[in-house]
Amino acid sequence: MVIEIDFNSDEAIYVQLMNQIILGIATSRLQEGDTLPSVRQMADTIGINMHTVNKAYTLLKQEGFVSIDRRRGAVVAIDVDKIKALEEMKQNLVVALAKGCCKEVSRQEVHQLIDEIFDDYDL
Template sequence: MLLEIDTQSQTPIYQQICNQLIIGIAKNQLQAGEQLPSVRQMADEIGVNMMTVSKAYTSLKADGYILTDRRNGTIVADRQSPTSQFQEYVSERLDLLLAEAVIHQVTEETIQKNVKQIYQKFDQ
C-alpha cells in the first residue's frame, strides 16, 4: 500500500498517514498480521521525517490499529470489538459532522445515502 501525502493539506502529515492506514485496514488492503514497513523504511518511501512516521505509528498503536514488537516489527492488529468508549467517540464526531451538514443545509436523505455508499466501500 503506497501512501499519498499532500504537503499542501491542512491535515498534519502524521494524521494523513494514520488516516490512510486506517482506511487501508478497513478496506482489507492491509490484513491483520501483515507486516508494515519500519519507521525508517516508511519515512524513506514517502519522503517524510522519521519522527513524523514514528508519531503516526505511536498514535495507531495507542488506538489499537497496529502492534509493535522489537523482534517482529510493526504489524496490523486484529479487528476490534466496539467498546463503549469508542462508540462515544464515534457519536461525538458524528454529532459535529452532522451539525456542520445541517448548517450547510445538507438533507438527511443525502446524508443517509452518502453514509450507505461510504460504508459499502469497507469490507466487513
C-alpha cells in the same frame, strides 16, 4: 500499499498517514498480522521525517489498530473494543453532522453518503 500524502493539506502529515493506514485496514488492503514498513522505510518512501512516522505508528497503537513488536515492528492488530469505537465515532460524527446541518445537508443525504462509504469496506 500505496500511501498518498497531500503536502499542501492543512491536515497534519502524521494524521494523513494514520488515516491512510486505517483506510487500508477497512478496505482489506491491510490484514490482521500484516507488518507495516519500518519507521525508516516508511519515512524514506513517503519523503517525510522519521519522527512523523513514529508519531503516527504510536497513535495507531494507542487507538488499537497496530501492535508494536521490537523484532517485527508495527503489525496490524485490531483491538475489537466496539463500545470504545462507537463512542469515538459518535464524537467525530457530532461535529461532522453539525457542519452538514449548517450547510443544509439533509438526513437523507447523510444516510446516502454513509451507505456509499460503507460499500467500499469489506464488512
